[in-house]
């Protein structure tokens with residue numbers, strides 16, 4: 021290939037195979053790499069030329085730089101010893117689905133710009149509703165339906181825009197009364213961000229007190245709504261979280277739904293990671309009360325073997341959402357849209373353009389089947405429960421929150437300083453990667469178990485590492 025020209029089909033085949041081999045090798049060896057990247061700020065950039073090449077370069081040189089420059093600057097989210105933040109697990113079928121989506125290069129903003137992109141997506145959202153046992157109201161054959169968003173953050177924003185549309189009667193003007201959103205301090209930061217983006221301001225977020233398990237207190241929600249109405253404000257949106265990011269707290273959705281409905285506000289349920297657990301019938305209690313929610317979201321890109329980005333966002337009534345987000349310029353008018361017989365997903369999201377994301381979900385669901393997906397969730401939940409049992413039985417460590425699913429929050433009994441030093445040393449060693457949060461004003465380690473390749477041996481090793489590191493920290497401070 022003369023660099024600078026298009027790759028021929030033959031060259032694309034050659035490098036495409038090399039790339040697939042590279043990824044397969046990577047996934048085989050990722051267990052041996054230091055989980056948290058050990059580079060200093062600026063180090064990666066310094067290894068690359070400051071200026072873009074004027075003449076094209078051989079693709080072999082580009083691939084060589086992936087190993088030389090990129091890999092050392094990676095934190096390995098696919099490592100089976102990655103227990104930080106939340107899982108972002110992938111799988112063979114998902115990666116191949118992404119590859120196909122890139123190969124097709126389709127823009128699915130309208131039904132007409134690629135009917136398959138829209139119709140497969142609608143069907144996948146219905147399949148997910150069935151697999152998770154979601155209420156009928158979220159299925160596409162009624163007034164509601166689902167759409168793929170890039171992230172749960174976008175789902176929260178779209179829920180707020182739809183809720184605002186409903187509260188203000190769709191004028192599009194600034195409402196006369198101050199609109200208010202309700203969530204706990206443990207809700208995801210995307211709630212406050214959505215309030216800022218939508219122009220509600222800091223006055224527009226009312227934080228509701230939590231109980232001893234870090235879940236929303238319905239009595240406090242009721243009081244807050246009543247107080248705001250009395251003061252002339254308009255309750256617009258309540259965000260309940262099923263599985264908070266910090267500690268996996270589960271807000272009592274049924275009680276919250278009753279209160280929210282009484283005050284005429286919109287209820288959005290954010291189940292970004294934990295909603296995936298509802299694949300398993302024995303864990304569907306998570307969704308008690310969901311049949312009264314106005315919208316719901318869950319991320320296959322966290323815990324269902326599907327590459328980022330893939331968030332399933334459902335509404336019980338699509339009308340306010342579409343009304344809030346639909347603008348029709350002349351250049352997008354077409355017969356199919358005008359007929360009203362098709363869905364145009366550009367009206368269900370903030371951007372206009374959209375990728376063919378449903379392909380990877382279709383590949384994943386067909387490859388694993390419902391039974392394969394459930395097996396994978398059950399395995400992680402069982403490992404987390406076993407880990408929690410080890411902590412309960414230990415004299416030096418304790419649980420910092422209930423661990424109903426796959427996230428276990430722990431702290432050392434000797435206090436914050438020891439817990440924090442254990443975290444820093446463990447992460448610097450590269451043997452595993454954990455992140456922290458604060459609960460009840462104490463420093464807490466989060467162990468999120470959900471990697472595609474994470475098995476019992478990895479969890480057991482983590483437990484030994486935690487105990488050994490704590491022993492080392494304690495014996496040094498004794499000296």
Ligand SMILES: *Cc1c(COP(=O)(O)O)cnc(C)c1O
Pocket residue numbers: 106170171172173174208210261262263264265290291292293319331
């Ligand atoms: C991870 C998480 C989010 C954010 O997810 P993105 O898809 O990355 O925006 C929101 N809410 C909860 C409860 C989460 O766990």
